[in-house]
Amino acid sequence: MKRLTLNINGVDRALIVDPQKKLSDVLRENLLLTGCKVCCDTGQCGTCTVLIDNKPIKACMVPVEKYTAGQKIVTIEGIGTADNLHPLQVAWMAHGGAQCGVCTPGFLMSAKALLDKNQSPTREEVRTWFNRNRNACRCTGYQPLVNAVMDAAAVLRGEKKKEDLLERAPQNGSIMGSRYHRPSAVAKVTGTWDFGADVTMHMPPDTLHLALVQAQVSHANIRGIDTSEAEKMPGVVKVVTWKDVKGRNAITGLITFPTNKGDGWDRPILNKDKVFQFGDAIAIVCADTVEHARAAADKVKVDLEVLPAYMDGWAAQDPEALEIHPGVPNAYYEQGVIKGEETAPLMAKADAVVEVETYCSRQPHLHIEPDCGCAYFDDQGVLTIQSKSIGLHLHHAMIAPGLGIAPDKLLLIQNPTGGTFGYKFSPTIEALLGVACMATERPVSLVYTQFQNITYTGKRSPADVKVKLGADKNGKLMAMETDWWLDHGPYSEFGDLVTSRQGQFTGAGYDIKNIRGHGRTICTNHAWGSAFRAFGSPQAFLASETAMDMLAEKLGMDPLDLRYLNIYREGATTPTGQKPDVLCLEQLLDMIRPKWEEAKKRKAAYAEPGKAYGIGLSIGMYGCGLDGPDSSEAAIELTPTGVTAYNAWQDHGQGSDLSTQTFVHETLRPLGLIPEQIKLVMNRTDLPNSGPAGGSRSNVFVGQAIRVSCEMLLNAMRKPDGSYRSYEEMVAEHIPLRYDGKWVAHDCTECDPVTGQGNPFPVYMYEVFLPEVVVDLETGKTTVVKFTTAVDVGTIINRATVDGQIYGGLAQGVGLALTEDFDDLQKHTNLLDCGLPYPRDIPDNMEILYLETPRSEGPYGAAGVGEAPLT
Incomplete structure (x- = not known):
């Protein structure tokens, strides 16, 4: 010292x-x-x-x-x-x-x-x-x-x-x-x-610090776990293994697809018999300091029988490959698309046919704040887990049986959270914290290193997608055929859902009346697949938009003109057979056309030796919701100084605090409140169930629930003469002060696993993209020099927030296209080597053109926004 x-x-x-x-x-x-x-x-x-x-x-x-x-x-x-x-x-x-x-x-x-x-x-x-x-x-x-x-x-x-x-x-x-x-x-x-790592510093003095014993191979049988030496290390209170877990020791994927060949219980909390991927947690060391816990973790001995590791979908589908989860085939879910007439005869008649096969990489989320959290028993004996969860009520259902705790004895709270971009749609650290707290009956905390953060959290599921498009001589699309598989890693949660997304969004935006498609979810030993912004759609659009460019070239058409001819208009339906909620793509393309013509002139004039100027055009769309029936709850309470809004609209950077405040303020404008009179109480499982903050659903679903609850309050406060009661008058007349609102997407249906047909979302977002790049022809280094986008996300609730979502989504799209990957377990272990874009990697010249088409099912006409720019 x-x-x-x-x-x-x-x-x-x-x-x-x-x-x-x-x-x-x-x-x-x-x-x-x-x-x-x-x-x-x-x-x-x-x-x-x-x-x-x-x-x-x-x-x-x-x-x-x-x-x-x-x-x-x-x-x-x-x-x-x-x-x-x-x-x-x-x-x-x-x-x-x-x-x-x-x-x-x-x-x-x-x-x-x-x-x-x-x-x-x-x-x-x-x-x-x-x-x-x-x-x-x-x-x-x-x-x-x-x-x-x-x-x-x-x-x-x-x-x-x-x-x-x-x-x-x-x-x-x-x-x-x-x-x-x-x-x-x-x-x-x-x-x-205070973010999660800051919160852990406010924990009581007897808090135990955790370190994980993790697998250093991707596939193995576990023959034994020896914790004896670790238990003797300084400061160690307990080494927790599967034997200490009181429940099923598994996180349930809540499988709802009846054709899924698994049962959803395939992800251990602490691995007992097998290692399924690099980083799997085998034991938890609980000690008085982080340093002592990590030193002891190095002393735990795990006896492994290493097995062949299937690190991509091709290897896992090999006929000789072992079943990663014995008894469940590696291809465990299939999704079909059957729309309109048989496509083979139409392809034979088509004047132009193109075929493309694309592979979209295993994009890491590269959220800068590492996963972190703490757990403790409160004064009522309730196990309380604080984390970065963006699906509190969802995660409560997914981990309670595995922990072996009664649902009413488990409370989840979201800490102030650094961006997640979807990875926290899956439980990550929550069950580990719960197991350690229950086994030691002491408060516990765990903050991942950035290495753990990158190697032991979910990733975008890579997909290999084949698309065949046929058109007549004028460019009118006649038919589409698709075949795909999606590598979802070893754990099945949400794997069937992201596979169905390929059927929903491959070819989306175009009036394709005849489609035949088939896809599979593949279990591998690489990182488990989790939700990532625009869940499933980049894999789909990469294939179908590339095919559209190839078709334009074959027909000798301008890529914009081909798209303009085929976009949704009256009578068109999506690949799932759903009627589009609004018809705005024609206007968006009209808005982008002058920019496209300017870009073509820049391309034609570019003459730097050894380099080439490239321009691109694509469309994208995404639904707001979780597929099929979906709902959110919120509540409002009148107080002596204003109102208190209650919901579980989890915030991971998208601004649910401001959105809640704005929806409340707008609905209660007759009361003359200022924003500072709106108190926010948010993000615990003992609050109204607003649903997970993913799929760009929250602005629509929670926004509507907030509107409904506030309208209920207004109705209760309204006097016969049209004026409104004060707080004191409400109390004096014994009129309730709190109102719980709920909004349900009644008309939505899940997509059929055989035909892919259904009405999965009440509201969609639409966007057109125009990037301009300079490519070094010797090295292949690509620099994005300008990016223009035309976007329709309905009524804009807050301009700065929507701008930020668009800019941020475009930046992640640039990263996905050019630099970001999580493939090599020796290399892709830090932010830099995973390809995180820094300021000079993203163009400063980004222009957003807004079209605001009100959505009938959106609060005040709004859609979501977060997913749109990464489609």
Whole structure:
């Protein structure tokens, strides 16, 4: 130990610390300055950025002994407070720069260092600065962040006023469609928003810290587990194995497809007999410190009989391949599509036929905040698990039987959450926390390393898709044939659902009256498949949109003209036979056409040696919902000072706090409330079941439930003369103050597993994409230089939020197309090597063209938005 005096935010702080301890750990653990976030611990994400003598430094990379006396350290807590924000913090709020917010403190500190030495940077200088300092954001697509820096610079130059950056709520006016900031924005830009790793630091002193014993191979039989040496290690309280699990020791996939050959109980909490994938948890060490737990985990001995590992769908379908789950074939679910006439005769008559086979990679979510959580028994004896769950009620049902606990004795709570982009639609850490807490009867906490985060969470399921398209000489589509398989890893949860998505979205957007298709879900030993933004649709559109380009080339048609000829118009139906909710694609293509013509001119004029200019055009669409009947619940309560809104609209960066506030404010406008009078109580399983926050369903379903509950309150408050009762009058007349609303998509049906026909979603989103790229013809390196998109997501509830979702989704699409993969278990183990795009990898020139076609089934005409830009 060493006594050091560090000057932190202008104050000398005397500390006694291990000199090898990282500065980030000293700031967080010794000084509780948790605005310094630690997410990668390798300097690749920038969330821990602080200033040392006005230079941006990654605190996770600096041992505290490197600190030199007299140096001044500034953290996010030192640049502004809630009552006196720095112009950068205000600009971040104004531009929606803090979506999930986990990267926000690091970006703000980095930006402050730039503006302290250059108050007039160009946009490219800002982007280069962030790129050089490895500031990464997975949510925003970077453009809003650059916009914020430019506005803050203008304030510092005296050209703008800080107070004018934020859009104010009009007196008794609507905030719908505005750029009003999120209720969580101030906490996020000041570093006081406590994410999961911060929450674990507030746990009681007797909390046990967990470390996992994980498989280092992808497929094996477990012959024995020896914990004896680990149990003798310092600080160890217990080593938990499958023997300590009181329930079924499995997470149920809640299989609802009757043709699924599995039962959904194939994912162990702690593996007993077999290893199914790299990283499977075999034991949990519970100790007094993280360091002691990890040291002991290394001493657990697992005797394995290594088996052949089937790391892709081709290998797992080999006739000689073992059944990964004995008794269940590796191809365990099949989905058909039968629409219209037989396609073979039509293909024979077609004037032009093209065939394409595409493979969409195993895209990692690359959420910057690692998976994390804690568990404890509350004062009522209820097992309480706090995590990043975006499906609290869903996960409650999936893990309770496996834990062996009565449902009423299990409570799940969502922590403030760094982006998940869908991986947390699956339970990950929850059951592990529950098992350890139940086995030790002590509070427990677990924070994954970034290595664990990448290797032991779900991924987008890769898909091999074959498409055959036939058209007449004019380009009118006559028929489509499809054949696909989808690699869903070893665990079946939601595998049948994502396989059915291929039938729903391959060829979607076009009036194709005759379709025959067949697909399979394949069990492999690679990472398990989980939900990812636009669940299943990139795999589908990659194939059918590529086929459309090939068909245009074969017919000698402009790719836009071919699409324009075949898009949905009156009388058209989707691949599932459903009538489109709105007909907007013609208008979207009309909006994009001038941009397309300009892009063609740029392509024709480009003449740089060794390089080529490319332009692309595609359409995409996605449904809002979970397939078939779906519903959400919400509640509203009148209080002496305003109202309290209750729901479980889980937030992972998309802004459910602001959306809830906006829907409540809009519906209750007759009461004259201001946004600050709306209190939010959200995201626990003892609140109304709003359903999981995935599939772009929440804005539609929860929004409608909020509207219904608020209308019920208004009806109760309304007097015969049309005015409204006060809180005091409601109490005096014994009229209930709380109203629970529910909204159900009654007319939706699941898609038939044989024909693929059905009405799965009440509302759809539509988007047209126009990227422009420069390709180095020698190396193949591709740079996206401009991206234009025309989008219709119905009524826009908040403009800054929708902008951010579009920019962020496009950025993830660029990553999927060019850099992102999780394939090589030796290489793809950190953010950089998995291909996370940094600011210079994403074009600053991104233009969004909005069309707002109100949806009859959407709240105030709104659809969802998050999935649309990644289709």
